[in-house]
Amino acid sequence: MSDPVLLINVLLLVLAIVAAIAAMWTRNLLGAVMLMGIYSLLLAVEWANLFAMDVSYTEAAVGAGAATILLLTALTRTGSREKEGPKLHWSALITATVTGVVLLYGTSDLPRFGDPQAPATIHVSPQYVTQNVGKVDATETDRLEGDFGDHVPNAVTAVLASYRGYDTLFETAVIFTAGICVILLLRPAAGQARRREDA
Amino acid sequence: MNVELITALLVIGGAFLALIRAVKGPTTYDRVLAVNVFGTKTVLLLALLGYIGDRTGFLDIAVLYALINFLATIALLRFVETRRLT
Amino acid sequence: MLNYLADGLLLLGGFFAFSGSLGILRFPDFFSRLHPAGTSDTLGQLLILGGLSLRVLLDSPDAGLSVGKLIAISLLLFITTPASTHAISRVAHLAGLKPWTGEANNDGEATDE
Numbered sequence: 001m002s003d004p005v006l007l008i009n010v011l012l013l014v015l016a017i018v019a020a021i022a023a024m025w026t027r028n029l030l031g032a033v034m035l036m037g038i039y040s041l042l043l044a045v046e047w048a049n050l051f052a053m054d055v056s057y058t059e060a061a062v063g064a065g066a067a068t069i070l071l072l073t074a075l076t077r078t079g080s081r082e083k084e085g086p087k088l089h090w091s092a093l094i095t096a097t098v099t100g101v102v103l104l105y106g107t108s109d110l111p112r113f114g115d116p117q118a119p120a121t122i123h124v125s126p127q128y129v130t131q132n133v134g135k136v137d138a139t140e141t142d143r144l145e146g147d148f149g150d151h152v153p154n155a156v157t158a159v160l161a162s163y164r165g166y167d168t169l170f171e172t173a174v175i176f177t178a179g180i181c182v183i184l185l186l187r188p189a190a191g192q193a194r195r196r197e198d199a
Numbered sequence: 200m201n202v203e204l205i206t207a208l209l210v211i212g213g214a215f216l217a218l219i220r221a222v223k224g225p226t227t228y229d230r231v232l233a234v235n236v237f238g239t240k241t242v243l244l245l246a247l248l249g250y251i252g253d254r255t256g257f258l259d260i261a262v263l264y265a266l267i268n269f270l271a272t273i274a275l276l277r278f279v280e281t282r283r284l285t
Numbered sequence: 286m287l288n289y290l291a292d293g294l295l296l297l298g299g300f301f302a303f304s305g306s307l308g309i310l311r312f313p314d315f316f317s318r319l320h321p322a323g324t325s326d327t328l329g330q331l332l333i334l335g336g337l338s339l340r341v342l343l344d345s346p347d348a349g350l351s352v353g354k355l356i357a358i359s360l361l362l363f364i365t366t367p368a369s370t371h372a373i374s375r376v377a378h379l380a381g382l383k384p385w386t387g388e389a390n391n392d393g394e395a396t397d398e
Contacts, residue, residue, distance in 0.1 A: 004204045004251055012213050015218065030279070031225055034234045038221060041241055044260070049248060053256045060260060064238075065267040072278045103220060147285045203340075206333060209299035213306030220309050220318075228315055235321050235369050236309060239362060243333050246358060252336055258354040262330045265358055267366040273372060275321040277297065278375045 009049055018044040029075060037068040042043045054157055124163070209245040214240040231275050238268030298332030301325050304335040315377060316383030325371035327363060334359040 016039055023035035040063025042098040111118035160168060214237055221233035242261045249257025308321030338355040341348045 006208075008211070008251075009206075009250065011208075015211070015215060018215075018219060022218075026222070031221075032226075032231050034221060034230050034275065038218065038237055039232060042262070043237065044264070045241055045244060045248070048245060048257055048260055049252070050251075051254065053260070056260050057263060058214060058263050063262070065271055068271050069274050072274060076278070076282060092211075095247060203337075204293050206295045206299035209303045210333075213303045214322065216303075216306035216310045226377075226382065228382065229318065232315075232318060232322050232370075232373055233309065235366075235373070236306065236326055237307055239326055239330060239366060240306070242358060242362060243302065245329055246334060246337055250341065255351055258351060258358065261358050264352060265361045265365065269361075269369060272369045274327065276372050276376050280379070283305055 005049065009046065012042055012046045012049065016046070027084075029078075029082055031084075033068060033071045033075065038065050039066050040067065054160055115146070203251050205248055207244060207251065210240050210244050210247065214244070227279055231272065231279065234275070235268065235272045238264065238272070242268070287339065287343055291336045291343060291382065294332050294336030294339065298327075298329045298334075298336060301332060304330030305329055315382060316384045319370055320373050323367055327366050328365075330362050331359060336364075 019035050019039040019042060023032045023039060026032050026035070040059055044059040045061065048060055089168050113122075115121065217233045217236045218241065221230050221237065224230045224233060224235050232285045243266065245261040249255065249261070302325075305321040305325030305363050307327060312318045314320065334355050338352045338359075341351050341355070
């Protein structure tokens with residue numbers, strides 16, 4: 001990572017922290033929804049900066065588009081100001097702090113970022129770096145003519161779609177089922193729907 | 200410290216100022232305007248970062264986000280106007 | 286020579302983008318904040334994306350796809366930014382927000398919530 005990219009990374013992360021703190025701090029729920037939209041947008045640019053294109057697309061489309069609209073739909077059913085709670089919620093603070101400390105202590109056991117001796121670098125990465133994913137019948141002429149023949153040119157896409165292919169398949173099934181269940185539960189009664197359409 | 204980096208820093212500075220307006224803005228419409236401006240700055244930032252890092256994939260994300268920004272702004276406005284989304 | 290033109294376009298566009306945001310922060314009233322958001326921001330993005338496409342063309346003469354995408358982004362932003370600004374101002378006007386009349390204590394804050 002050259003210096004200008006590092007500088008922009010740091011600036012983006014600082015902006016994201018400012019947006020997140022502002023979103024938590026404000027009592028106006030509509031403003032909080034907009035600030036969360038800004039936060040996920042900054043994260044999308046950060047993922048793009050780390051060369052993870054798929055994650056960036058997903059974050060931009062889901063976080064800044066779909067999640068904002070979902071939260072607005074939720075806001076139509078509630079009030080638009082958060083009610084005043086206690087000033088400091090001790091049990092929540094202690095739980096969050098203990099969990100955070102335990103997680104940080106757990107991550108100290110992981111290999112260093114980009115460690116050449118890590119198991120992921122020795123066994124998994126070379127397979128994707130040499131673009132062998134899904135290579136079934138592709139010959140050299142196929143690649144020269146532009147047909148990738150089941151190769152995946154981007155490493156992040158290779159990991160997401162091929163190494164984690166079953167994971168992605170079942171995640172998609174789970175999300176689809178959840179969406180169907182929520183639509184079934186939130187469907188208005190038949191008479192109520194006709195009355196709302198007349199309004 | 201080439202020209203694109205200076206422009207990118209200027210655009211980030213503009214985005215930060217719009218963020219301050221989104222936090223401060225006394226009315227809701229200030230916040231909606233600030234979010235829209237922030238989205239435009241982000242599209243510019245993506246195009247500039249794509250040139251600095253020499254990756255052409257950033258432009259696709261920029262096109263996607265230009266459309267989504269418009270859609271989210273109109274959704275926000277419709278919600279604010281009628282308290283409904285349909 | 287054309288490199289300096291691209292440099293100049295980029296820096297000028299960056300200046301307009303930054304000053305537009307500074308205007309959004311400093312102007313006293315919502316309706317006056319619409320001006321820097323709608324016009325200055327649009328001009329800034331036209332200049333920046335124009336300078337960037339010129340720079341891409343100068344770097345490698347067969348970058349037609351990138352230049353096409355940049356022109357598409359510029360066109361999209363050129364059409365949607367003024368439309369969004371108009372929509373925001375229309376909703377604010379219909380909701381009864383009054384413009385700042387220049388009196389000393391009227392800061393333009395509307396009691397919205």
